[in-house]
Amino acid sequence: MTLTIGETWKNCLEGATDFKELIPEFYGSDSSFLKNRLNLDLGKKQNGKSVCDVSLPPWASDFSDFLQKHKAALESPFVSEHLHEWIDLVFGFKQKGSEAVAAHNVFHPLTYEGEIDCDSIEDTDQRIAMLTQILEFGQTPRQLFTGPHPQRITPRLQSTRRSSSINSAASELSPASPCEDSSFEDLTEESRRMAWANMGSLKLISSCKVHKEAVTGIAVTRDGASIFSTSQDSTLKMFSKELKEFQRSMSFSNMPLSSCLMLPDGKTVACSSWDNNVYFYSVPYGRRQDTLMGHDDAVAKMCWFEDRLFTASWDSTVKVWQCAPNSSSSRKRSHFELLAELEHDAGVNVADMNPGGTLLVCGSKDGTVAIWDTGSYRTLQQVHCHTGTIHYVAFSPDSRHVLSVGEDFFMKVVDVQTGMVTSSVKAEEQQRCFCWDGNTVLSGAQSGDLLLWDLLSGTITKRIPAHSGAVTAMWMNELCNSVITGGDDKRIHFWGLQC
Known part of the structure; x- marks a missing residue:
């Protein structure tokens, strides 16, 4: 030691x-x-x-x-909830083979049980040298499991899975845990409907100043324990929900970061930058693990589905990259292969993917909404909705409609199948970001307020004072009962529903 x-x-x-x-x-x-x-x-x-x-x-x-x-x-609860991951590495299916390579869990061949029979070495000096080398490197434990070890059910996880009320769910920032039980799925859908019905009761839980410039993106780990935010101050910040304090601050370049995205492994945060690059930050190791230099202008937004990364850029393209999880090379861009390049007539400012991963919608600086088929990479619809930049765009949960907001103060709903604008609502100010359920919209306004809209009537049903500057980023969990917002005032607000 x-x-x-x-x-x-x-x-x-x-x-x-x-x-x-x-x-x-x-x-x-x-x-x-x-x-x-x-x-x-x-x-x-x-x-x-x-x-x-x-x-x-x-x-x-x-x-x-x-x-x-x-x-x-x-x-700690964190160790209890992640103990199965350590078991997979030391005793389980990630100890050997391709899974070990993908997890960077490979050691000297002599450390593995059964790799060499020292008794079969006749030369005494060679046998002693081999035993000495094994003692020097240590020995890997015997592999006990060949499949993923189940996660330990802690009291927190158990209460989350059994929660059936808005009040108990409101305390969780994390999305719903996947479950094959259809009754749980029904409960989740019912909880979402109840949450949107009560969205007017959204209350501020806590607030903190985290950046030196405007917040541009928010990402949350699946367990809700860590919240990440990007900013025009070029930093990625990590906030601990349990400790209620910021733990890390990372800077990848001297240019603003435009968005952040938590990858499905729950261990990697992707950050897009005005310097044309995408940076990948390893949460467990606390450092940058890769850089993707893929565009000729700022990368504005990213989407991820299965093993594909979609990067939207001001260079008027959206590029589709395939992740190669079995790659062991540490060279830049070695983990991603360019699959397609989706051309636009103007810089792409925002993008969103439907829940099934079959459709991609992009909003450009010239006010055009483009809907793409992610299987064929063909344009399904191209609609000029706004005069000027589109600030935000998103699919409805059923993938039948797209909502966009722009600097022209309009909110437009486009039918995915026909390309028709089915609803057009003009606000008194620019709406910068939003979440919606297909009819009700929670938007972040230029003034800093959160506005609750009924699209059928085109009216504001609730105005909630929030930031002292424009609301520039918004995140909502899968149960739709917890919201995080970031603003021009450099602050992050945590919101929850109150019955």
């Missing part, structure tokens, strides 16, 4: 030959093993300083606090 916890952590995280593991004492109550109480002469480091007590990270006030926080982390 080196005498600096931080250096050891970094070596294990980034080094290819450092496989240290924490001994049980790190989770006990006796911290004497971290101290040189006998003042033994342990030599000097390369910088000339004498080796003495173990140097603790800055978040530990003393040795006892260091152990206590280790124990608390080990027993």
Whole structure:
């Protein structure tokens, strides 16, 4: 063990030959093993300083606090809910083969059980050398499982799955967990309808200033524990829901970031930038893991479905990239192959994909809404809806209609099948972003207010004071009872429904 916890952590995280593991004492109550109480002469480091007590990270006030926080982390709900992922790596189906390669969980061949029979080596010197090498690298545990290990059901997850009321669901920022039970699916759909029926009771839960410039994107992990936001200040920020504080701030370039997207693995955040690139941030490792240099102008928006990434750019194209999950190369762009390039007449400002992943809608700077078939990459509809830039566009939940808002103050509904504008409502101010259920719209206005619209009557049914500047980003969970908004005022607001 080196005498600096931080250096050891970094070596294990980034080094290819450092496989240290924490001994049980790190989770006990006796911290004497971290101290040189006998003042033994342990030599000097390369910088000339004498080796003495173990140097603790800055978040530990003393040795006892260091152990206590280790124990608390080990027993935390987060570890319980993700324990199955560690089992998959150490004892399960990600220990060997292609799944291990994809998970970057590959070790020296001699560490795996049954890879070599030392007794069959007749040469004594070779056998001793082989045993010495095995002892040096350690040994991988026996593989116990060949399929994904089930997730542990914690009290929080259990209560989430059984929740049937708006009041209990409102406390969760996370989307509904997938479930094969049709009764749960019915419950989820009913909960959504109830949520939209009560959207006027949306209340502010908390607020915090997170950026130095306007917020441009919001993404949330599936368990709702971490919230990510991008901004024109060029940073990606990570907020902990449980700790109610910001934990990380990352900058990939000196240009504004335009949006962020949580990938389905729940471990990677994609960030689009005005510098024409898309950056991929690893949540577990806390660092940039890849860069996609795919456009000739700013990347404004992204969509993801299965293994395909759709990047919309001001260079008047939307590019479709296929992810290669089995690729082991660390070179840039090595994980993505260009499948298609969707041409537009003007810069593409926004994009959205329908729930089934079969349709893509794009909104351009010239006010055109284009609907694409993601199977054939052909244009299904191209409708000039607005005069000027389209700020936001989204499919209805049933994929039959598209709603768009623009700088001309109009809200337009387009029928996907016919390309006809079926509804046109002019607001008193620009609407910058929104969520909708096909009829009711919750929009973020230029003034900073949240507006609740009834599209059938074209009227505002509720005005909710929110930001001191334009509402520039909005996220809503799958149950439609929790909302996060970001604004020009550099703040993020957390909202929930109240019965």
